[in-house]
Amino acid sequence: MNTREKHRILILGGSGTVGSAVAEVFAESGKFEVHSVSRRSTSDIKGVFSHCIDLHASSLVNDLPKIEFDYIVDCAQPRYNAEDMDDFGIDHIKNIEAVYSARTKRLIYTSGVWVYGSQSGSSVISEESPLAPLDYAKPRIPILEYLRESSYPWVQLCLPSIVYGSVGPFQGILRSAYQNDLVSIDDERVLWSVVERCDLATAYLSIIERCLSGPVYCIAEPRAVSVVEFFDSIGQALNRPVSRKSREELSKIQSREDLEVSFASQPVDSSLIVKDANWIPKHSYLKDFQKFIKKDELNQSAHTTPASAPR
Secondary structure: OOHHHOEEEEEEOOOOHHHHHHHHHHHHHOOEEEEEEEOOOOOOOOOEEEEEOOOOOOOHHHHOOOOOOOEEEEOOOOOOOOOOOOOHHHHHHHHHHHHOOOOOOEEEEEEEHHHEOOOOOOOOEOOOOOEOOOHHHOOHHHHHHHHHOOOOOEEEEEEOOEEEOOOOHHHHHHHHHHHOOEEEEOOOOOEEOEEEHHHHHHHHHHHHHHOOOOOEEEOOOOOOEEHHHHHHHHHHHHOOOEEEEOHHHHOOOOOHHHHHHHOOOEOEOOHHHHHHHOOOOOOOHHHHHHHHHHHHHHHHHHOOOOOOOOO
16 A cells, blocks of 8 residues: 555654554554654654654644644643643643644544543443543543534543553553552452553544544443452562552552542443444453563563672
């Protein structure tokens, strides 16, 4: 297939945990000319054009190649500070809009599941759930309201509580576990929805190729995992004990925002994207999670060099 016959897609945050997987999936499909933008580093994925650009600079549209994109996917996910309610997020969206052209068929914005639902633990989050953000997620609400008023063809992808896989923040949890005690909350009713990063990437592809209704899709594996089970599985794979602490105990060692996230129950109904875009996750937390842990443990062992003997 000639490159000119391919759809052009722009992936913002293409070197991150999610963005790099998305860029790789689109490149491997053979149907897209993939352009990846990141301010940290460029991508070394085969078939991906990399651009090292500050995603939030007002000059973004001028720094990009002078070409039109059929699709734009925003995988850049800064962690907003609840006390810093500025226009940073809106400016980021306006930058994306500036890249939009008459050729653009769809733009995908990613948001976290913690901006939806009752946060009570009793309800399942779906595309119809009301906006009810945790404190740390409140800065996203003006962004979502801005998108709703936009005339552009936006699809919002609601990511689950945990995106796991062979790279990313999850590895930070593992590496911390090698050095520190594993601590879990003591409440098995608290559920987190999960998805493997490559499965998440195929969700982006499915939405662009096949989605019909939108404008919001919730992404998650069918079964939510209790936070207790989440940490117990890490402890079992590493042969490390896991201590459980109550909310009161954790409040002494966690920030208010982290404590809020720890005890937020987030089961997700992902049936709409399964039905609408024919997306089926290939991985399963229960079956594959320990494989990633063991793989990371082997990598850690391979990169550990013995101390030099004293002279």
